[in-house]
Amino acid sequence: MKIDLPDGRQIDLPLAKLAWIPVAALVFVVVLTMFYMVDTEKQGVVLRFGKHIETVGPGLHFKLPYPIDQVEQVATRIVDVQEFGYRSQPRGGTTTRGYEEESSMLTGDLNIVQAAWAVQFRREIPEEYLFNVKDPEDTLRDISQSVMREVMGDRASIPILTVGRAELQERARELIQEYVDRFEMGLRINEVNLELVEPPQPVIDAFHDLNRAEQDAQRFFEEASREFEERVPRARGEAERTVLEAEGFQQRRTNVARGEAQRFIDTLEAYELAPNVTRRRMYLEALEERIPELKDVIIVDQEMHSILPHFNLREGL
Numbered sequence: 001m002k003i004d005l006p007d008g009r010q011i012d013l014p015l016a017k018l019a020w021i022p023v024a025a026l027v028f029v030v031v032l033t034m035f036y037m038v039d040t041e042k043q044g045v046v047l048r049f050g051k052h053i054e055t056v057g058p059g060l061h062f063k064l065p066y067p068i069d070q071v072e073q074v075a076t077r078i079v080d081v082q083e084f085g086y087r088s089q090p091r092g093g094t095t096t097r098g099y100e101e102e103s104s105m106l107t108g109d110l111n112i113v114q115a116a117w118a119v120q121f122r123r124e125i126p127e128e129y130l131f132n133v134k135d136p137e138d139t140l141r142d143i144s145q146s147v148m149r150e151v152m153g154d155r156a157s158i159p160i161l162t163v164g165r166a167e168l169q170e171r172a173r174e175l176i177q178e179y180v181d182r183f184e185m186g187l188r189i190n191e192v193n194l195e196l197v198e199p200p201q202p203v204i205d206a207f208h209d210l211n212r213a214e215q216d217a218q219r220f221f222e223e224a225s226r227e228f229e230e231r232v233p234r235a236r237g238e239a240e241r242t243v244l245e246a247e248g249f250q251q252r253r254t255n256v257a258r259g260e261a262q263r264f265i266d267t268l269e270a271y272e273l274a275p276n277v278t279r280r281r282m283y284l285e286a287l288e289e290r291i292p293e294l295k296d297v298i299i300v301d302q303e304m305h306s307i308l309p310h311f312n313l314r315e316g317l
Helices: 020-033 126-131 136-153 157-161 165-182 201-273 275-293
Strands: 002-004 010-012 035-038 043-048 051-056 059-062 069-074 079-084 104-106 112-123 187-198
Touching (some): 020 035, 035 043, 112 157
Antiparallel strands (some): 079 112, 104 112, 112 187
């Protein structure tokens, strides 16, 4: 084989010397296909003639040359988001108009609400993600819409629009995960977030009025509960104090009555033993009690004949 040089000369090379060039290039390409790098956020699924043989982690790995072995890399450490009823804008805004087919939901009490939600998921088992379901992300989107309609269809509109959002999100996440596991899609559902739930635009003013009325009712109930908690224990305490006072009064009156009765019995027994002495003692005790109540004191004899001279007897008492 003759080769023309730049200076016009020609050299003659045998074909055998040129045959090694394509062979060396082929060997070089084959050797290059035997090494591959898996990114840090991915896992590599190694296929041998289309059959899965192993799953490898991040780093540099070796395989048989192409086309014997092929590697599919799946981002298993990245959380992706599917949006329903809205779309996020590059600068952080959101767009909700134009997605009414996704967002319109029929509730259990036959009302319509507009919902916008997001499903966060991660590819957990790469071989299942690649081989068990065709278009797993499209399938996940269909499952998510079906589940959300099912969950909202089991509930009344007012709890959905007010206090039932957290429970609804968790129930939707559980049901989506159940379907994903049943189909062996290799996905893990991290969260379901209801970004927006509101009534249709023609009735939104009436809903706001209803929401304010419910908030007022809740506030009145809480105020009444607080007043109940304050007044009932106080009334119970007062009632208990009154009962204790009545029991104390009863006990005192009973003790006084028993003491008076016992004193009368003791006096009677003393009178029976010594009538004259007892009678005189009772007379003197009565005088001792009554004389301090008198303003003027006059002492007379038994026959009321003589009157003692007036003098101040209180000083001696």
